Amino acid sequence: MRSPDVRVLTLLPSPADYAELPRSWPKDLLAGVTVGIVALPLALAFAISSGAAPEAGLVTAIVAGFVAAVFGGSHVQVSGPTGAMVVVLAPIAALHGPAALPLVAIMAGIIVVVGGVLRFGRAVSFIPWPVIEGFTLGIGVIIFLQQVPTALGTVPGESRNAFVAAVQSLGTVEWPGVAWALGSVAVVVAIMMLTPRIHPQIPGSIIAIIVVTTVVELTGAPVARIGELPESLPAPALPGFDLALLQSLVVPAFTVAALAAIESLLSARVASGISDTGRYDGDRELVGQGLASVASGLFGGMPATGAIARTAVNIRAGARTRAAAVVHALFLAGVVYFLADAVSRIPLVALAGVLIVTAINMIDVETAKDVIGASRSDALIFTLTALVTVSFDLIIAVGIGIAATAFFALRALSRMSRVEREPLPVEPLPGDERIALLRLDGAMFFGVGDRILARLEDMNKDVRVVIIRMSQLQFMDSSGARVLAELVTTLERRGITVLVKGIQSRHQRLAMHGGVVASLRHRNHLFTAMSDAIAHARSHVARETADIT
Template sequence: MSPLGAARQLLPGPEDFVPLRRTWKNDLVAGVTVGIVALPLALAFGVSSGAGAAAGLITAIVAGLVAAVFGGSNVQVSGPTGAMVVVLAPVIAAHGIQSLALVTIMAGLIVLLAGILRLGRAVSYIPWPVIEGFTLGIAAIIFLQQVPAAFGVPAGGSTNAAVAAFQSLQATDFATLFWPVVLVLVVAAIMVLAPKLHPQLPGSIIGIVVATLLAELAGLPVTRIGELPASLPAPSLPFVDPALAMTLLGPALTIAALAAIESLLSARVAASISDTGPYDADRELVGQGLASLASGFFGGMPATGAIARTAVNIRAGARTRAAAVVHALVLLAVVYLATGPVSRIPLAALSGVLMVTAFRMVSPAALRSVIGSTRADTATFVVTAVITVSFDLIQAVEIGIIVAAFFALRSLAKASGVHREELPGPAREGDEQIALFRLDGALFFGAAERMLERVGAIRNVQVVIIRMSQLQILDATGARVVAELVTALERRGVTVLIKGIQERHLKLAARVGMLESLRHHKHLFAELEPAVEHARSHVRRARQAANDGGASTARGALPGGGPATAAEAPRGKSLPTVDG
């Protein structure tokens, strides 16, 4: 494909909105619905990150609009998310609010570059237990981050959510605890009960309205969101301090990795639960990168695809990306028309929304499935969740993948085998001098040593046949171990024949010296019967030489295997094509 065609695939086109003539009513209703649901979440995530409610609202509007147009999913809804809050809050706490725009733009550039480099499919290599453990860890952190606001006390000084929550509890003034906790419980109760009354009731917005009215009418002494801008700020480039930029490079990489992982997972889930077409992973990264860039220019936060809002969008009937555009316009209308009432929302009410959201992020059915699957998957899940809460999100994913890979390789090694078999057909004199081994499964660095020990320990034979036609995986280590095995056996005077190397393994076998280690190029066979017959001929020649009284072998004799037949050409001629 030409560079122009490849670039065209990553950009929006008229075909994105072709169904709109038939679906605009559904998209309009879905956009309004998800906009109402997104409002309290945007405000809450902005406050929780330390960037402020305005930053969360700006992110939902600007990034939500850009990602809807440029992203790779037809129904994805983007904006601030809990996972992003978890990693962004320590950055703002350490480097101040002035770092927000710079780290957002840097992260956006990294995600955009990942999309241009076609790295979108990398998320498919993340195992399911890692995803579930990661989600559980994020949910726990989001819940713990709300403890200070829920109790009406300042946040603890630690960057670890669990430690900070404990520090906040130690500093709690129980005289001021009652009303914030009441508002949290009111919001939580409404969010839990509303869907039971009607599935379409937006419990979070109803809960916030009730909690705000209660606080206003009763004059409750609780902290509010505070003043919000009555319009979107003008876009601007942040001041770039080279020293600060270098300091923020690590956090920007973490934010970018998190944004890419969460967005692609959300898009993949959306594609699996809707019939609105597949998603383009690379274009999704391009769209999310542009969304974070735009958000940073307007003073917002890094954006990702939001699984919860995307699911609401799908359930509300969204068919095209126009629904996500409408969601952004609904939030924009709030900025221009309703900032006064919104500024009076108690922070405790937003904490209630996020606490319930944290619980809803974790699926009990998924937990039961992953814990009840295998011990390896359970261990991977637990390790990922614990590291997410205790240390770092990206480290949790990395270590989770390593743990999953370790168990997968161990299972693969166990499934691989070296089996000694009987020679086919009726037994003949001298067959006890021939050992036939079959390699199954995978011969790689995790299993090669076992094969070397098993075959290398063979004694009292003159010929070893190694069957490789059933070998599905062969890496450089496995091929090299076979070469070392052949060399060791030949040095002991044992002739080695290899049968059935698959065509896809032949080039690797030649490169690492496995074929070169054979005594003769005709010791490589495509079929088993010729290999067995050749082995028997070696045994017969060896016995004949012994019966002749140990006379010197004829010119061209093969060590340990008798004289070469006239049909055997010297080493160096082209190898036969084998098919296994």
Template sequence: MSASSWSPRALLPSRDDYRGLRRSWRGDVVAGITVGIVALPLALAFGVSSGVGAEAGLITAIIAGLVAAVFGGSDVQVSGPTGAMVVVLAPIVVSHGVGSVVIVSVLAGVIVLAAGALRLGRTVSTIPWPVIEGFTVGIGVIIFLQQVPSAVGVSGAGHSTNAVAAAVESVMGADWPEALLPLATVAVVTVIMLLLGRVSGRLPASFIAIVVVTIGAALLGVPLATIGELPHSLPLPTFPSIDLGTLSGLIGPAFAVAALAAIESLLSARVAASMSDTGPVDADRELVGQGLASIASGFFGGMPATGAIARTAVNVRSGARTRVSAIVHSLALLAVVYLAANVVSVIPLAALSGVLMVTAARMVSPTVIGQVMRSTRSDAVVFVVTAIITVSFDLIVAVGIGVAVAAFFALRSLSTASGVHREELAGAPEPGDERIAVFRIDGSLFFGAAERILDRIGAHDGVEVVVLRLSHLQLIDATGAHTLTELVTALERRGVTVLIKGIRPEHRTLLERLGVIDSLRHPNHLFVDLEPAIAHARSHVGRTAAAAG
């Protein structure tokens, strides 16, 4: 969509969102119910793991999933609580308390909404693939480590916000051998999910595993910690109370959550678009939808939401064609709240940990890791650095540093691909040609390469005329243009006449503004073609020789 044809209406729902619904509604309904079954244990588990409770995870899946489905920019995206968001929220809960999540959800939603309104959706395409994969692996490792306390029957182990430290504290502080019971539960869930995954990828393995373990624990009377009582209806929306002191302390976390929500949602939407032919993704509208989803979720006491890659993939594979499937997914979860809250409340927490551990392990793909590590050395470094920083420090910092490292290697590669070459003069040799130097500058003349390239030109002695060929120059920035001006000025000061040939139209304005052309001895020293430039250089050398004679 061109800038001239774009209007704010493009960010709003329309009848076109449901084109083809008459033909696809049955498939959409089936897909929505399927995704709802898959989403139920994940929503509960992510709510518990983040520290805000299973109720908040369920509310987020219902409210945010519905709002994002209606207002988002993808026809098949499914939104709700995700593992990556849990990784960010858990430290916020530890530092600021459970009540802070509602405020962070609303603030982050406003930020994401503003990003969509400002049409910043396309910026996610600037994130390199090794950064995304390193980020994903790091998230998988953190989610797995976050489940260790529940897996060994420890609640609230220590106060560390670092997943590695918290996992170690939990294992050291567990009550052995009683901890073997929740560990066995995790093992049973893992085995069931892996076996069902081998039988058929369409089976809701996590849902079946939780049902089996919950029934087994109840029949055998196994003493396991459970989710606990859940509400039998949705709470009424309320505006969170915010004071300036609390607000100032949560602005930073809100921006981190917003950045993650935007990145993960747009990546998920891109994956969905590559899996189906339901139409392109409107990145800006997707941000608007996700922003509204997090705001609405916060008003109902939920968590910030993002597009969920795994649930979106299940939605597409189940035959979804329109956003009705994501709407049905939310309604199916709503039915659970009103009809089955008592049943859900007896699910063992260790069973949810098992589900998340398997989910986290599947995020770490040995095939993808092998592909990245075998690609190039710089990409492998970017991948490893991003993954390590994600696990050790912070998700958003990891993405920022990963992009910075990737940019460094890209600039270094671009710099080494740029060069300057001295060329032989065309035509039959003439007396004085040895005092003429023709240099062709290739590639890019930017801050990373300017000094190196131009030092080679300035190092030639015994030359009276230098011809600079710029027609092969693809990119030049302010540093390159400024350095070029300094070179021309220095050569002219040494008595070397500089001729410039072939300035590209897109570079001319910059070169004029930074004085490259004005630094030439005469306006006639600017040429379009090489032959007249060589002829002028030879004439200049001839006149100089005659004057010396």
């Protein structure tokens, strides 16, 4: 076991992170610029959709992107504002104002760092596949619905539910603004859909934004623009807050932290699977992402996570080390210092079009078919998770999805557990019909107690001794041990002697502390050999028969 000091060092940057850089720097440089071009419109769009100023998205992509690249646990992960985070941040900004987002970023970042230090990096492996896909589908639907008002050239409705707000916005549509808005969105969507067919490396989102911005500038179309942007990064400072605001943001901060951890670990795992740049360190990834959100909050930005789409672009562009993500952050910083005026002229409908395509790409129809076709339980979990995500809350949806998965898993485990009555594996003697040998297979937990009782009820009423064979039992937990103890107690109260044969060494502690041994009439009713258990059972039957006669 490694010492605490050694474990802490594994969470920190090291020269080994850049061992391949002398050979890979041309590829890393090109990949960084490529993903920076892709990230620019997304950073702006996600900030606006979250209820923050567009510059908050750029600050998050720059500061958090840089810090996560240096301190994170993946060699090719790209971090920044994401669509999933928008779903959580928009209600926070609506309730507490955009100024609360930097504070939430710092609070959530600290929580994520603590999670990394406590080694929660493997937590994502416990989230089932149907839950992940349902959660992703729900996020995609919400992002799409959030863009409907902007795509119509109007404002969202008052409801906090994305679907209801989108419907409410239909009542405020005005001409000719809706025609310009829908036309601009259509152009963006068409360009972004067509450019990958020409060449996968063509930055369709940037080309689409340039085309729409140029047309709007030349025609003077009545559409809203991003507006004035700062031409430099702000100085770091602690966001203003009071005790009441801090208390009201505790629950949202935990929600943001949970989402940041889940999305970042999922993205890092995907990146590890589609690249050959080495495994990711989940614990270090949490530390890096937490520090990234803290740094982003200090600069006035938003919480950040690993971004699956940008990470995939980074890998496809040839990234080999984390230097590519650093270049991506520096490229965006260059945009702030040298191109702020040009970016300020971008129409909001163009960004809405970019997010609509992003949302459509998140809705993978083939994957949904695979999940639904896997089993009825997977289909139910997938659908339930997606519906709760859209209707209520993303983190609640994940919790409900996991709970539903646990229910179906326990039901399947219960069905695999069997209680079989076997004939005695010896030459029969008179009186053996009063001995029942029960073999426990599979798992012994709280879900199988009634089945064992039902099996006992079916037995011959003349049975006076029950031998419970546990040598084939594959799993037993404390609840299962307690259920077994209660069953033994129930049988003993009926005057039936219970003998237990073959408690495995891994179950002995549970049997002792769960009351199984204490519930037996005598400690000598525990056996390791079947022949000894049968001989003891026969002696009981013979003694009872002699007493009757």
